[in-house]
Every structure is written in structure tokens, then in C-alpha cells.
Amino acid sequence: MATPESLLLLEDDELLARQTRRALARHGCDTHWAADLDGARRLLDELPALDAAVLDQNLGTDNGLDLIAPLLQRFPDCRVIVLTGYGSIAAAVAATRRGAHNYLTKPAGVSDILEALERDPADLDSLPEAPPSLQRLEWEHIQRVLDAHQGNISQAARALGIHRRTLQRRLKKRPSPAHFQRD
Known part of the structure; x- marks a missing residue:
């Protein structure tokens, strides 16, 4: 997947969202931003197409994972990346079980996001072999x-x-x- 033409960014940190949108725009990506689940659901109803979505997992009282199912129902080919400040294997598994393409911990730059969108989630070569600390x-x-x-x-x-x-x-x-x- 090349740089997505249309991307939904669900991020409650306005400054981070603004910086991410600017950086994605430099890559030619039209980014639609929502700060909460209600705003993101409204965008889903309005957008004619969506190639990718970057969802913050922790949105105050909301959980970005709750948007994955309706997003994929409306746009089945959309690649979903989940971002969180508190990464864990359990959270990554929960995200992928709901349909996320990939999972990143913050801080993640635009290059990390674009790379994660391209990475094949079934690529097991990237998994470490030794047990965790x-x-x-x-x-x-x-x-x-x-x-x-x-x-x-x-x-x-x-x-x-x-x-x-x-x-x-x-x-x-x-x-x-x-x-x-x-x-």
C-alpha cells in the first residue's frame, strides 16, 4: 500500500493531531480528524472513501478500539492502525482481534505510521524469539x-x-x- 489518499485520524490530543495531519499532508494524504468517537462516527457517515485509519486507543472515557468494527463494516478494505501510550501484547492482541491491521506505541512518527500501514501483519519474521523480561x-x-x-x-x-x-x-x-x- 502506498501512502493512503484518505485517512481518518482519531486523536484527542489536538496538538499531536495537528502535527500528524500536517506531516501526512506533506506525503499527499488527505487526513480527516476527530477528537472523540462521536465525531469519528459522524465522519464515517460523511466520507465517500477511506483507505486507512489511525486510532488512539485511550480517548478519555472512550476507547478507540470501539470504532474498528463500524469502520471496517463501512470500509472493509481500510487499514487500521491503533496508537497507544501504554503498549502491551495483550492490548495489541485485542486490537488485532477486532480487525486492526497493526498496533503502535506513542510516540510514533508519520514514517512509523506509514511503515505500519505497509507492513504485513502476518509477517512472523519480525517477532522476537526469546521470552520477554x-x-x-x-x-x-x-x-x-x-x-x-x-x-x-x-x-x-x-x-x-x-x-x-x-x-x-x-x-x-x-x-x-x-x-x-x-x-
């Missing part, structure tokens, strides 16, 4: 529990058996990229 496993477990409780910190903390503030501190101290490397 303990820090990575802990981070992913926290993300799974948080996702299971729809992002509610208090409920997730209770399920994890830790204090809410402890969970908030752990979420702020996202493991460094070195912790994500395979041992």
Missing part, C-alpha cells in the same frame, strides 16, 4: 488488568491487590526500552 511481563499484566476494568485505576488496583496510588506510580514509571528487550 520480567519487567515486560509485569507491565503487560498490569495493562491486561487495566484493560479488563475499562481503564478504571481503582478497580484495577483492587484486582491486582495493590493500593491505587501504587498502581498510578507504576503506570508513570513505564519500563525503559531496555526492559522491553528480550533476555
